[in-house]
Amino acid sequence: xxxxxxxxxxxxxxxxxxxxxxxxxxxxxxxxxxxxxxxxxxxxxxxxxxxxxxxxxxxxxxxxxxxxxxxxxxxxxxxxxxxxxxxxxxxxxxxxxxxxxxxxxxxxxxxxxxxxxxxxxxxxxxxxxxxxxxxxxxxxxxxxxxxxxxxxxxxxxxxxxxxxxxxxxxxxxxxxxxxxxxxxxxxxxxxxxxxxxxxxxxxxxxxxxxxxxxxxxxxxxxxxxxxxxxxxxxxxxxxxxxxxxxxxxxxxxxxxxxxxxxxxxxxxxxxxxxxxxxxxxxxxxxxxxxxxxxxxxxxxxxxxxxxxxxxxxxxxxxxxxxxxxxxxxxxxxxxxxxxxxxxxxxxxxxxxxxxxxxxxxxxxxxxxxxxxxxxxxxx
Numbered sequence: 001x002x003x004x005x006x007x008x009x010x011x012x013x014x015x016x017x018x019x020x021x022x023x024x025x026x027x028x029x030x031x032x033x034x035x036x037x038x039x040x041x042x043x044x045x046x047x048x049x050x051x052x053x054x055x056x057x058x059x060x061x062x063x064x065x066x067x068x069x070x071x072x073x074x075x076x077x078x079x080x081x082x083x084x085x086x087x088x089x090x091x092x093x094x095x096x097x098x099x100x101x102x103x104x105x106x107x108x109x110x111x112x113x114x115x116x117x118x119x120x121x122x123x124x125x126x127x128x129x130x131x132x133x134x135x136x137x138x139x140x141x142x143x144x145x146x147x148x149x150x151x152x153x154x155x156x157x158x159x160x161x162x163x164x165x166x167x168x169x170x171x172x173x174x175x176x177x178x179x180x181x182x183x184x185x186x187x188x189x190x191x192x193x194x195x196x197x198x199x200x201x202x203x204x205x206x207x208x209x210x211x212x213x214x215x216x217x218x219x220x221x222x223x224x225x226x227x228x229x230x231x232x233x234x235x236x237x238x239x240x241x242x243x244x245x246x247x248x249x250x251x252x253x254x255x256x257x258x259x260x261x262x263x264x265x266x267x268x269x270x271x272x273x274x275x276x277x278x279x280x281x282x283x284x285x286x287x288x289x290x291x292x293x294x295x296x297x298x299x300x301x302x303x304x305x306x307x308x309x310x311x312x313x314x315x316x317x318x319x320x321x322x323x324x325x326x327x328x329x330x331x332x333x334x335x336x337x338x339x340x341x342x343x344x345x346x347x348x349x350x351x352x353x354x355x356x357x358x359x360x361x362x363x364x365x366x367x368x369x370x371x372x373x374x375x376x377x378x379x
Contacts, residue, residue: 004183005180005182006183007181008149008181009036010142010145010148010175010177011033011034011035011037011040011148011170012036012037012040013149013152014037016149017149017152018041018076018152019041019048020149020152020191021153022074022156022193023050023075023102023156024048024074024075025045025065025074025075026053026065026075026076026078027055027060027075028053028061029056029057029058030054031079031116032108033080033108033116033119033176034080034106036175037104058077058087059086059090061087062091062103063090066094066097066099069099069100069101070219070220070226071219072194072196072219072222074100074156074160075101075102076101078105078106079104080105080107080108080172081108081110081112081123082113084130085126085130087103088131089131091131091167092131092133092230094164094165095131095135095164095165096135096229096230096231097229098163098207099163100162100163100165100194101166102152103165103167103168104168104170105167105168105169106170106171106172107120107122107169107172109122109358118172118360119334119360120172120334120335121282121283121333121334121335122335122358124139124335124338124339125338127167127169136256136313137257137312137313138155138159138162138167138264138312139168140168141169141170141282141308141310142174142283143174143282143284143286144174144177144287146182148170149184150189155167156192157192160194161214162214162257162264163215163217164256169311173284174283174284177284194216195216195217196217196218197217197218201225202225204216205235205237206227206236206237207233207235207236207249209252213252213256233245261313265313265315265318267306267307267315268305269304269322270304270305271304272306272322276302276326276328276379277302277304277326277328277372278322278326278329278330279292279303279329279332280306280307280308280323280331280339281306281308281331282307285363286307288363288368289307291365293305296372303372306319306322319346320347323347328350328351328352328379329353330355330368330375331353332356332357332367332368333357334357334362334363335358340354355367355368
């Protein structure tokens with residue numbers, strides 16, 4: 001075995017990816033099926049000069065990583081189901097205060113404590129709309145252990161680049177899947193750090209309107225005056241309810257993420273060039289889809305997969321373009337149909353079918369072969 005090759009779970013790869021991205025502060029409360037992330041980081045962070053804190057709950061965990069990030073330290077928490085719900089108020093605070101940080105949600109069945117040891121994709125909508133207010137969010141979804149490593153780095157890069165919280169949505173199957181992973185060398189991936197101010201302290205505006213819509217962010221204690229609040233604010237950071245300021249602030253939030261979808265949205269095309277039936281999938285479900293596409297091609301069925309690597313902002317144009325010549329679209333999910341609603345909003349003139357499984361068991365290739373066979377019978 002190559003010395004750079006290891007056997008890891010998705011949770012372990014996520015922890016390794018966070019360290020590779022430069023994360024040096026973790027605060028969290030253990031909860032199945034995410035607990036191994038905290039367990040691994042409790043060993044890795046002290047050795048790297050970082051800080052690991054087991055907090056009393058998920059509310060304080062989210063607050064702690066916001067505070068750490070304000071000092072200039074890349075920070076992260078990980079949770080699942082009920083813990084993700086508890087974090088929502090402070091995720092909204094991070095959005096409003098434009099504090100970069102990463103939240104890993106290892107999805108299990110819900111609501112409430114639900115299915116602690118079984119998989120789900122039930123938090124897709126909560127990631128976008130769990131906290132109140134009107135705001136964009138970035139969320140990614142890995143489909144392999146190696147991608148758990150890569151997307152954790154990407155989550156930090158996006159968070160730093162756009163000065164916003166980023167959510168990694170990993171379903172339990174990927175989190176506990178063991179795979180052989182060739183670990184990249186540090187030169188093989190990019191690590192992005194936030195832009196910091198370089199002018200006089202008295203001129204610093206922490207929420208200035210800039211060409212990129214992402215203002216430079218000073219570290220607390222670095223000599224720049226920096227007021228942080230969850231209230232709407234003007235470019236100084238102090239509260240403002242001026243209609244002009246509030247409108248401009250929300251519009252800047254929207255521009256800096258939704259206005260840059262082309263830079264954020266990511267997907268994989270698999271046998272899509274002539275696909276009659278397009279299967280749109282993400283997370284562990286995409287692994288079963290990949291198998292069905294391969295076997296279907298051998299049988300002469302023109303099946304293709306569009307795998308969503310990023311979930312939010314939604315890949316509306318990409319999905320619309322990729323399905324315009326299809327005869328049918330299938331969206332299998334381990335929920336009652338969350339992404340399929342987004343797909344139906346952008347796909348026109350092509351029937352869109354949903355396949356949903358919510359009993360904690362994975363969606364298997366056999367499930368999909370039966371479903372696709374029935375779709376072909378209707379075409």
